[in-house]
Amino acid sequence: MxxxxxxxxxxxTGQGNGGLRSSLGAVTASSGVVTETIACRMRHAGAASQAIP
Known part of the structure; x- marks a missing residue:
């Protein structure tokens, strides 16, 4: 994980904006909301996976 x-x-850190735009296309480039949504989901997924031994 x-x-x-x-x-x-x-x-x-914002250093991955280029990579995110490459992966998600113009959607991420045109909307910061998408990036925030992904960040929230990743945080939840990371927290959940770390809780499982």
Whole structure:
């Protein structure tokens, strides 16, 4: 689940904007709301996965 951690860190630092736009296309580029939604989902997914031994 380290992939989630990397995505969370990337989204929070803003260094992954280029990668996100490449993955999601013009939607992310035109709407920061999408990025925030992904960040929230990744945080929840990361927290849930870390809670499972």
């Amino acid at each position: 380290r992939t989630y951690d990397k995505l969370i860190a990337t989204i929070q």
